[in-house]
Amino acid sequence: MKVIQLSATDDFTPGAMKRHFLVEDSPHFKIINFNLDAGVTFPVHAHDLDGELSIFVLEGDGFFLGADHMEMAAFPGDLLISEIREPHGVRAQTKMRILVTIAPPI
Amino acid sequence: MKVIQLSATDDFTPGAMKRHFLVEDSPHFKIINFNLDAGVTFPVHAHDLDGELSIFVLEGDGFFLGADHMEMAAFPGDLLISEIREPHGVRAQTKMRILVTIAPPI
Numbered sequence: 001m002k003v004i005q006l007s008a009t010d011d012f013t014p015g016a017m018k019r020h021f022l023v024e025d026s027p028h029f030k031i032i033n034f035n036l037d038a039g040v041t042f043p044v045h046a047h048d049l050d051g052e053l054s055i056f057v058l059e060g061d062g063f064f065l066g067a068d069h070m071e072m073a074a075f076p077g078d079l080l081i082s083e084i085r086e087p088h089g090v091r092a093q094t095k096m097r098i099l100v101t102i103a104p105p106i
Numbered sequence: 107m108k109v110i111q112l113s114a115t116d117d118f119t120p121g122a123m124k125r126h127f128l129v130e131d132s133p134h135f136k137i138i139n140f141n142l143d144a145g146v147t148f149p150v151h152a153h154d155l156d157g158e159l160s161i162f163v164l165e166g167d168g169f170f171l172g173a174d175h176m177e178m179a180a181f182p183g184d185l186l187i188s189e190i191r192e193p194h195g196v197r198a199q200t201k202m203r204i205l206v207t208i209a210p211p212i
Contacts, residue, residue, distance in 0.1 A: 001172055001186065001187065001188040001189070001192050001194065002186075002187050003170060003178050003180070003184055003185065003186050003187075004184070004185045004187065005181075005183060005184050005185075006183040006184070006185060007183050022185065022187075023158075023160075023187055026158050026187075028156075028157050028158035028209045028210065029135065029158060029160075029207070029209040031160060031185070031187070050134075051134050052129075052132050052134035052135060054129075054135075054137060054207065056162070056205065058183070064109060066107055072109050074109070075111075077111060077112040077113050077164070078109055078110070078111050078112070079109065079110045079111075079112060079128065079137070079205075080107065080108070080109050081107065081108050081109075081110065081128075081129055081132075081137070082107040083107070086107050088107065099162065099185075101135070101160065101207050101209075103134045103135040103207075103209035103210070104134065104209070
């Protein structure tokens with residue numbers, strides 16, 4: 001059992017996406033905090049694996065991205081649920097912090 | 107793929123804990139939003155199963171609870187990671203909203 005304070009990972013890399021692994025070694029899930037600078041895109045991608053992921057918007061505004069150039073507005077408190085094999089991504093409009101949970105981990 | 111707005115589940119039951127299932131049927135994880143009224147305790151419990159869970163504090167202040175009366179302060183942005191078989195719970199000091207992810211679902 002451990003407690004992680006996401007206030008401690010509130011740092012950004014100018015023009016890029018910064019990745020903080022919060023749980024690296026669990027066989028059950030992986031939890032990652034990504035901080036995207038304004039305008040940065042986490043490109044749409046997918047993996048041909050069974051599994052599911054959630055993307056929770058901690059701070060900032062942007063868009064959830066999907067197949068066929070689909071975009072859905074993403075605000076703090078919004079939660080995307082997606083199969084790992086479904087195309088998914090994020091585009092930050094402002095500085096944006098997201099929490100990604102992947103089960104099982106890949 | 108679906109987007110859930112947690113702003114839509116911002117309701118409380120006086121003196122109790124309200125449970126919103128956000129993902130019910132996934133074989134990979136279960137995601138639940140619990141809203142605890144001020145002073146309410148989500149009692150310490152554990153299940154003798156392999157698996158892991160995270161508890162993310164969305165809003166409000168309280169404590170993460172563990173074995174042997176352990177208490178750790180819990181503020182918005184704090185994330186508890188625990189094995190399912192480790193005793194875990196939450197006590198709300200103010201009104202408190204938490205997001206629980208359990209993998210695999212139980």
